[in-house]
Amino acid sequence: MIRTMIVEVIVDVAAYPIDRPFDYIVPEAFQTTIERGIRVKVPFGRRKVVGYVTNIKNESELALSKLRPIEELIDIEPVLSEEQLMLSRWLATETLAYQIDALQVMLPAAMRAKYDKFIVVQDSEKIQDENFQRLLAGRKRIPLSAINDAGLFRILKSYVAEEIVTVDTAVQQQVDVKKVRTIHIEEKEKLLQVKETIQQNAIRQIELIDWLIEHAGQSVQAKQIFEATGIQSNVLKTMIERGAAQETYEEVYREPTSPELQDVPIPEKLTDEQDQALHPIRQAIMDDRHETFLLHGITGSGKTEVYLQAITKVLEKGQEAIVLVPEISLTPQMTARFKARFGQLVAVLHSALSAGEKYDEWRKIHRGEVKVVVGARSAIFAPFENIGIIILDEEHESTYKQEESPRYHARDVAIKRSEYYKCPVLLGSATPSLESYARASKDVYTLLTLKNRAKSQQLPEVEVVDMRQQLKSGNRSMFSIPLAEAIRERLERNEQSVLFLNRRGFSSFVLCRDCGTTVECPNCDISLTYHRAHELLKCHYCGHEERVPTVCPQCESEHIRFFGTGTQKVEEEIAKIFPDARVIRMDVDTTRRKGAHERLLRQFSEGKADILLGTQMIAKGLDFPNITLVGVLAADTTLHLADFRAAEKTFQLMTQVSGRAGRHELPGEVYIQTYSPEHYAIELAKEQHYEPFYQMEMQSRRQFGYPPFYFFTLIQFSHEDVLKVSDFANRGTTFLRGNLSSNTVIIGPTAAAISRVNNRYRYQCLIKYKKEPKLTETLQQLIRMYRTDWIKSGLIMTVDVDPMSIF
DNA sequence: AGCACGCCGACT
DNA sequence: GTCGGCGTGCTC
Numbered sequence: 001m002i003r004t005m006i007v008e009v010i011v012d013v014a015a016y017p018i019d020r021p022f023d024y025i026v027p028e029a030f031q032t033t034i035e036r037g038i039r040v041k042v043p044f045g046r047r048k049v050v051g052y053v054t055n056i057k058n059e060s061e062l063a064l065s066k067l068r069p070i071e072e073l074i075d076i077e078p079v080l081s082e083e084q085l086m087l088s089r090w091l092a093t094e095t096l097a098y099q100i101d102a103l104q105v106m107l108p109a110a111m112r113a114k115y116d117k118f119i120v121v122q123d124s125e126k127i128q129d130e131n132f133q134r135l136l137a138g139r140k141r142i143p144l145s146a147i148n149d150a151g152l153f154r155i156l157k158s159y160v161a162e163e164i165v166t167v168d169t170a171v172q173q174q175v176d177v178k179k180v181r182t183i184h185i186e187e188k189e190k191l192l193q194v195k196e197t198i199q200q201n202a203i204r205q206i207e208l209i210d211w212l213i214e215h216a217g218q219s220v221q222a223k224q225i226f227e228a229t230g231i232q233s234n235v236l237k238t239m240i241e242r243g244a245a246q247e248t249y250e251e252v253y254r255e256p257t258s259p260e261l262q263d264v265p266i267p268e269k270l271t272d273e274q275d276q277a278l279h280p281i282r283q284a285i286m287d288d289r290h291e292t293f294l295l296h297g298i299t300g301s302g303k304t305e306v307y308l309q310a311i312t313k314v315l316e317k318g319q320e321a322i323v324l325v326p327e328i329s330l331t332p333q334m335t336a337r338f339k340a341r342f343g344q345l346v347a348v349l350h351s352a353l354s355a356g357e358k359y360d361e362w363r364k365i366h367r368g369e370v371k372v373v374v375g376a377r378s379a380i381f382a383p384f385e386n387i388g389i390i391i392l393d394e395e396h397e398s399t400y401k402q403e404e405s406p407r408y409h410a411r412d413v414a415i416k417r418s419e420y421y422k423c424p425v426l427l428g429s430a431t432p433s434l435e436s437y438a439r440a441s442k443d444v445y446t447l448l449t450l451k452n453r454a455k456s457q458q459l460p461e462v463e464v465v466d467m468r469q470q471l472k473s474g475n476r477s478m479f480s481i482p483l484a485e486a487i488r489e490r491l492e493r494n495e496q497s498v499l500f501l502n503r504r505g506f507s508s509f510v511l512c513r514d515c516g517t518t519v520e521c522p523n524c525d526i527s528l529t530y531h532r533a534h535e536l537l538k539c540h541y542c543g544h545e546e547r548v549p550t551v552c553p554q555c556e557s558e559h560i561r562f563f564g565t566g567t568q569k570v571e572e573e574i575a576k577i578f579p580d581a582r583v584i585r586m587d588v589d590t591t592r593r594k595g596a597h598e599r600l601l602r603q604f605s606e607g608k609a610d611i612l613l614g615t616q617m618i619a620k621g622l623d624f625p626n627i628t629l630v631g632v633l634a635a636d637t638t639l640h641l642a643d644f645r646a647a648e649k650t651f652q653l654m655t656q657v658s659g660r661a662g663r664h665e666l667p668g669e670v671y672i673q674t675y676s677p678e679h680y681a682i683e684l685a686k687e688q689h690y691e692p693f694y695q696m697e698m699q700s701r702r703q704f705g706y707p708p709f710y711f712f713t714l715i716q717f718s719h720e721d722v723l724k725v726s727d728f729a730n731r732g733t734t735f736l737r738g739n740l741s742s743n744t745v746i747i748g749p750t751a752a753a754i755s756r757v758n759n760r761y762r763y764q765c766l767i768k769y770k771k772e773p774k775l776t777e778t779l780q781q782l783i784r785m786y787r788t789d790w791i792k793s794g795l796i797m798t799v800d801v802d803p804m805s806i807f
Numbered sequence: 808a809g810c811a812c813g814c815c816g817a818c819t
Numbered sequence: 820g821t822c823g824g825c826g827t828g829c830t831c
Contacts, residue, residue: 009831015808022831045830046810060831067831792826810829818822 009051016787023060037078047169050113097406106381110359117144179249181222188216194244253360277448284424294440295428297450299659319388326397349375380410387421390414395427398804431652438708460661460668462686483671497629502637512552513559525756542758586614625664635674644706647681654685713767714803718760729763744769
């Protein structure tokens, strides 16, 4: 029976009026194959685009004559499951993103379509222009870009007008399945027959047939034959033509080479505490019950082992597990441990993988060839269909929030997915985010606690050094006397030290000592950062670069010099004080290259350096037995940021960093240098006293009406024209004031902390609320005004629900 | 977002 | 008189 079959398709066009399903007719040929979650190629206006089938039905609100047919199925099987389709709808609503963005974020980047334009000659007899003819060289279809390059655009246009030539958009997959040429060798008998037909003087052919006879009946890669025999491809070709073998192209996975750090001994006996924490998690797994656990375990308390054993349980049940880590390349030791435990069942989604490699890992997951995924934020969308547990390690990390559309938090997605699969979520941290701990306190989450280090090592001895005292007693170096002394001791004892410099303090800027001018970015409202390696000043916001000035651009004084402390400068100072110390520096400059991170860490673990000097990136995951000293050079730099999470971040960082020392037999020592030693974030981090810190910080959050007492939504406006941006910010804020409930606090519009970036002026407006039922609806209206009207005048507006910072 | 249609200024 | 500027409107 023939029936009209209609599908709803979300097309790959991110624009406001397009952000809804479009109906298409399914040609009969596709009717048995088409499913929800399949990608299709459809005509859209005058072009062809990729779309996602989100629904199948047999009638449309539109007249049938208005519908156009689907042109092609891109997939045979759905690339998105029913659950993922639902998840994408939820994601789009929650984060106020386009549905297409919410769909695409679930797939590897390589699956995003690329569009190429071609010109197609309809009537080659009518092409009169010689240059055009020469370019075509008899072809009927060439890339449009070739026309542009040859400067024949005008002629093309006239041909298009006369319909001699048409323009065609082609949808392209960025990467294909990698295929390897495989040779299936015939049986010996057949090969001997073939050998008879070879002429005596065809030495190469005889050589090859003899090799093939030795490997009769096998299937080998062509590459292996070439390597083993040294013969050329054409000889093999002849042999195939003579019937000695058959060739096929077989699908293979690209083998990403993962860093092999030292193996971690397999099963570990749990401590009583770990066992107690594991118990309720296992119970939830066995009961098929959704429950969110917050595992609060001090550094070195063995959270990872709890994860591993929970996953073991999940695998026994025949289910799958997702493990999120903040930044995969920073935790090679952790991933190595998962690989050691679960071997081939683990897929690791590195940020360093190529697009093709990521695609291959995605396919392994999709096909069910692996059962455990370890990866950063986007791995939360891993295409499993029977999830048994989702784990977020270091759940407080801000990298779990995506800073572009869709602006989702992996924790929220984890909970949403686990509700669907009726499985537990495990949030682990030594320093939980206030939000999560508050939820645990209110029994929204189940709190599990590990108070002791797993190998019952002592927590490191932490000393807070008051740098004001150092300054008073005449020490103007960036190393306090106690820290310098401690480093000296380690060098003598052949133990290792880690020196940590907060990222924000990493910038060093240029200041004129006569007039006080700092050299600022011409496009942004921020000082330029000095980069020693290329003797350049760079802007970290827009990428502007310039030469270091020799005189002050304001007063032409020569007394212009660098201020602030960068890793490079620290490295130089170490070289001065400890000329024999071997230093490995890890920062954005030294780890830019692929694999550099792992290489530097390996060198350090092999004892090829005495001091590891680095930024933020060395704060987590480092676990080497010989580290007995950790130094924080300037703890204040994160503390005084104009951010409501500044204290929380500082506490977390200090605790994380301290946790790097003395994790094994040797006891550890930590020095925290600061100008504000009395600050509770620093005082309490010293003893890893999370609970008192939580209480103090909650008090201050309540007082100022910050999260978790209030929810935030941040609206940012930017425009080249300072007057226009303030005007739109005003209009937007007024609209919100008029439409949100009276209990909701709306702050702004105010100029952003960095009031200009890339020559665009920035304003913002902050919405604070406890309960705001009209929020989504009101924001949608605001976005509609922006996208249908304001956007035309060059305004950029972004809406961030639950922002990580309110800069 | 693209892409085409359509209505007014500076050039062959 | 035409080329081309970008305002407006639509895409199943």
